[in-house]
Amino acid sequence: MATTAIGEYSCRWPNSGTINGDTMIKRVGFFREFEPQDADLSAPSIHDAVRPHGKDDESGILEYLSSGTEIFSAMGAERDVITGDEWIPGAGSLVTDGTWMWPVELHHYVKRYHAELPDDFLATMRSTRYTAPAVSRDRVEEIVREVFGGLPFATGGGGKEGADGFFSWYLPDLTSQSSGRLLESLEAAGLKARHPLTGDISLFRAGKDGGDARLVRDAGDPADILADPGHGEVALHLWIASDTFTTLRVRRLDDESTVLVYELSGLQEPEREQVVAALVKSLDQLRDSCRGFVLDRAGLSSCVAWDSVIREGASPTTPLPDSVAVDATRFGQPSGFGTMARTDYGHLTVFSRSRTEDARP
Template identity: 70%
Template sequence: MIKRVGFFREFAPQDADPAAPSVHDAVRPYGLHDESGLLSYLASGTEIFSAMGAERDAITGDEWIPGAGSLVTDGTWMWPVELRHYVERYHAELPEEFMAAVRAARYSAAPVTRRRTEEIILEVFGRSSFAAQAFERQGADGFFTWYLSDLTSETCGRMLDSLAIAGLKARHPLTGDITLSAATGGSGGARPVRDTRPPPEVLADPAAGEVTLYLWFASDIFTTVGVRRPEGTTAAVVHSLAGLHEPEREQVVAALVRALDQLRTHCMGFVLDRADQP
C-alpha cells in the first residue's frame, strides 16, 4: 500500500481530508540542516498524475502554485507536487519516517517502474474512476472532423491503428478498458454501450447509431471519436476536443493530424475548430 505524506487538509478539494493535519501546524521558523536535500528529493520523484492550473498558497494566499494537485511518488511514498513549495517557503515539518527514507536514499528518489506506477494509480484512483471521468468531464467545445469515404470495419480498423500510432489509444493505458458511449435524449448525456464486438465493427455499423469511442492520450487525458453519416457512403468522423486545456489540446490535435496523414487517400476534407477556452 502506498504511504502518503504532505496531504494537508487545506490543499485542493480532491486531496483534502478533514482528518489530515493542518499545514499551519507544520510551519517552522527555520528548516532542517538538510532541507536542501529534502527539496531535491521532492523534486526528483516520479509524477503519476498531472493537474492543470494552479492553486493559491493556502497560508498567505499571495502566490499561485502551478500544477497544485499533481501527485508524485518514489514508489513507496506519494506526495502532492505543491508540498515542495511549503517546505521551501515555510519549512513545513514532515514525519520522521519519511525523512529517514529520504536520508537513506541520499536525497534522490529512485526511478519508479511503469508496473509500480500503474499499481499506485489503480490503488489511488480505482479502475472504475477513469471510465467515470470520461462520462462526467465538462469543458470547452472544439472538434476535428474528417470526411471519409467508404468507412467499413476494415478502414475503421486502419483509422484506429493510425490513431494508436499517433498516441491516441482505444484502451486505457493503465486499465486496458475500452469505453464506448451513445448519446441519449434530454439531459441524460452519454450512456455506456455494452457491445462485445471490436470497436472498428461498432463504429462502422450504421445500425449502431452515433456511438462514441474514447481515445486516451494519457491516463487522465482523452478525446473521443464518433461516426456520423450525413449522406450515402460518406462518413463524418468527429473528434471532440471538449475539456482539453493547453498544452494537451495542441498535442492531441497534432496526433490527429499525424493520423489523418496516414488516411489521406480516403479523406475528402476536414474541419478543425479550436474553440477558445471559457
C-alpha cells in the first residue's frame, strides 16, 4: 500500500486453495494499483473493474463490505488511485467474513465506481442477506497466520507472544472533560471501561515510587481520576470481551503533557490485532490533540525511551518499532528513522516499517 501508518506487510497469497487440507482464505479487491511500489502485474487492474452503473442490490453489497471483521489495521489515508482527488481513510486495513478477505478501500471503489466483484463473492453476500457472519477467534488466527505466515511482530524479546508490547499516545494534560471524551471514543471503538458481564470498573493507582498498584474502591467517575493521576500512575482495564482486556496506564510528564500507554503484553495475535484496530479508530477521533504516538507490538523498545523523541525531536536510541508519529509542526525534518516509510497523518509525520522489513520467508 502507498501510505499505511500502522505497519506495512506483504499480503500476497493465492486466490484460493488448501494448506494441509484446510481451505485457504479467498481474496477479492486486491487490484495492482493498490500496491504501486511492488505491484503484482498478474493482479487485476481497478480500471478494468469500473462499470457505469452498479448492481440493483449495490446498497446491500456496500453494507456487506462494511460489516466484515477487521483483522489488520492501518492508520492514515491513501489517494483514490483512479482520480487522485479523494483520500480514503484506513486504506490498507484488511477485512474478512471468514471465507473471503478484502481491503477496506474496496468499499470506496464499489460505491464511487461500481467496481465489479466476482460472481461467487456476490453469491456469498446474497445468501447471507448482506450481513457478513461473525468470525471466531480461532478462524481469525488461522487467517492471520495464513496471510502473514506468522507476523514479524508476533513475539517480543522474551519469546512470548505480545511480550511487553505497547501503543503510546502523547496528549496535552488531561482534564475531566477530555478524559470523558477519551473514554467515550474508546467505548465507541469497542474498548469498555466496565466489564461486559459484571459492570465493574478495574481502576488502580500506584505511588510516585512505583510501588504496587492498589485498586481504587468506589472510584466514581473514572474520567476524574484519569485526569488527576496524582504523583504516580493510574491504570484502567479496557475490556474488548469478558475475558480479554488491555490496560491503559496514564503517566503525567509535566503540567502540560500526558502519556497514555496501552499494554499489548499477553495478548495473542487475533486479540492483539482486535485491540490495535479499536485503538486506531479511537485515536483517529482524537488525532487533532495528539502530539505523537508509538506502536511497538513486539515490545522491542521501552515506552519511556520515546519521551525525548516525541517531545523534543531527538533521534531514537532504541530499536525501531512498528510505527512512530511526531508533530510535523514542531519538528520539520526528524532523523534517525532509517528506511522506515514516511507519510502524513494530519499534523503528524508517521514513520512505519516497510512491508518487507523483518518479514519471514
